[in-house]
Every structure is written in C-alpha cells, then in structure tokens.
Amino acid sequence: MYWQKRFERKNPNQKLETLIKKIFDEHKGNYGYRRIQLTLKEKGLNVNQKRIRRIMCKLGLKGTKFIRKSRKYNSYKGTVGPLVKNRLHRRFYTSVPHQKLTTDTSEFKYYERDQRGNIQIKKLYLDPFLDLFNGEILSYRISKQPNAKAILDAQKEAIDKTQDCPYRRTFHSDQGWGIK
Structure with missing residues (x-):
C-alpha cells in the first residue's frame, strides 16, 4: 500500500522543474547548476545545489553546450623586427651577478564577481x-x-x-628582442 500511495502522489518539485527548464532554455544551455542556483536566488527561491543537480540530471539538462577549452597565452606574431643574435646558447648558469638576465611574459587568470x-x-x-x-627577480x-x-x-x-656589473650584461627573451 505504501508504494501504491507513493506512485499516486503528485511531484513535489514540479514547479521547480519547470522553472529550472525555463531558465536553462532562456540561456540556450549555457547555464549549469551554479548559475541556475544564482538565478533562482535572485528570484527569491533559496534552493540547495544538490536538489538543482538532481532535477537537472532527471530532466537530462547539462550546461556543457558551449564549453571552450581555455587558450594558452602566446604573444608570438612571427618575425616583427630584426632578430638579435642568441648570446646565451642555452647556458643558463653564470658565476657573475647581473651578467645574464632573462624575461618572459606569464598570463594569470583570476575570477571576479x-x-x-x-x-x-x-x-x-x-x-x-x-x-x-641566483634566481633573484x-x-x-x-x-x-x-x-x-x-x-x-x-x-x-x-x-x-x-x-x-663590470661585464657585458645580456638581457634574454625567447621572443628575440634584446639590447645590443
């Protein structure tokens, strides 16, 4: 009898399911459970993320439609100016301070609300x-x-x-610029 009554019971999440489906469709499948949770919170509904994930799984909704792989930063644009002679020749060690200096541009990502x-x-x-x-910056x-x-x-x-530095200073970059 317990299971018969349970099967006849109405879906308690019906309104939430239609709302989640509507939000998901409005944003063309770009929203995952986190963004859906934030949107629901803006509308005054405080819903646990596990519940949202469970409903999305039940409805077959996945926010993976437009996932892009992050691109690595690359500043190389080909030969722009005159190439500078390679004076290091992969000898990255020196016993003289301030004789060999290197540089490179690094990209860092951070998140901001x-x-x-x-x-x-x-x-x-x-x-x-x-x-x-000595590896000093x-x-x-x-x-x-x-x-x-x-x-x-x-x-x-x-x-x-x-x-x-009493010796010639060498500034090295993998992009081919330098001081002569």
Whole structure:
C-alpha cells in the first residue's frame, strides 16, 4: 500500500522543474547548476545545489553546450623586427651577478564577481626580469594587457639596478628582442 500511495502522489518539485527548464532554455544551455542556483536566488527561491543537480540530471539538462577549452597565452606574431643574435646558447648558469638576465611574459587568470554576482574571468600579465646568477627577480611589472610598456618599464628598472656589473650584461627573451 505504501508504494501504491507513493506512485499516486503528485511531484513535489514540479514547479521547480519547470522553472529550472525555463531558465536553462532562456540561456540556450549555457547555464549549469551554479548559475541556475544564482538565478533562482535572485528570484527569491533559496534552493540547495544538490536538489538543482538532481532535477537537472532527471530532466537530462547539462550546461556543457558551449564549453571552450581555455587558450594558452602566446604573444608570438612571427618575425616583427630584426632578430638579435642568441648570446646565451642555452647556458643558463653564470658565476657573475647581473651578467645574464632573462624575461618572459606569464598570463594569470583570476575570477571576479561583478555587481550582479556573476563570475567573470579576468587576466593579468606578469613581466619579471630574473638574474640567472641566483634566481633573484630584479624587477617586474603586472599589467592587464600584454603590452611593451610594462616590459620596457621593468627592463629600465633592471638596467638601473645592474649598473654595478663590470661585464657585458645580456638581457634574454625567447621572443628575440634584446639590447645590443
């Protein structure tokens, strides 16, 4: 008798199921359970994420329609200017401070919430100048765009800090720029 009554019982999640399906369809399948939960919260419904996931699984809804793989930052644009002679030849060790300095641009992603509570992916670019003698970072710049200004400002600071080197200083980058 228990199971017969249970099968005849109405679905307690019927309204929530139609609302979740509506939100999912409004956003063309881009919303997963997290964004659906935030949207429901904005509408005044506080629903546990496990319940939303269970309903989405039951309805066959997956927010994977437009998943993109994140691209790795690559600033190489081909040969832009004159190539500088490779003076390091993969000899990345030195016994003289401030003789060999290297740099490279690194991209970092971080997440930030906007005023409506949506999560946005932001990027920062780090341009450090590293002394190969002891691995010390002599100067660096952090910028929101990968631009030459940040690199040149960090390079100028590195040049000022390494004035005491009696030998020729070599600034190395894998992009082919340098000081002659």
